[in-house]
Amino acid sequence: MWEIATRAHYGNEHFTIFPEALVSRIFKFATEKGDWVLDPFAGRGTTGIPCTYLGRNFTGIDLYEENVVRAQNNIAYAMSEIYKSNEK
Numbered sequence: 001m002w003e004i005a006t007r008a009h010y011g012n013e014h015f016t017i018f019p020e021a022l023v024s025r026i027f028k029f030a031t032e033k034g035d036w037v038l039d040p041f042a043g044r045g046t047t048g049i050p051c052t053y054l055g056r057n058f059t060g061i062d063l064y065e066e067n068v069v070r071a072q073n074n075i076a077y078a079m080s081e082i083y084k085s086n087e088k
């Protein structure tokens with residue numbers, strides 16, 4: 001059994017956000033660096049963000065454009081964090 005805390009819901013996000021720590025753990029044993037991950041219900045990018053940090057490629061799909069934009073922004077932020085940490 002895994003015990004991973006859920007995240008608080010913030011006003012502008014949907015209610016079914018799952019913790020990135022959960023997804024990261026699964027990606028680490030189920031995929032390798034450079035693999036592609038497809039999430040056809042990508043929401044705000046909860047699967048795309050850990051993919052970015054773990055060196056996996058990611059394709060996300062969502063019914064709502066606002067979620068796609070939010071996911072793109074969240075993934076871009078993760079990429080900028082990686083870029084900044086590589087600069088140090």
Ligand SMILES: C[S@@+](CC[C@H](N)C(=O)[O-])C[C@H]1O[C@@H](n2cnc3c(N)ncnc32)[C@H](O)[C@@H]1O
Pocket residue numbers: 014016017018040041042043044045046047061062063064067
């Ligand atoms: C469980 S939530 C996403 C969870 C996501 N991993 C997260 O934590 O943000 C399900 C998502 O599926 C999207 N969705 C629902 N029906 C869909 C459909 N027919 N095609 C594509 N996306 C859909 C919703 O807009 C919602 O963002």
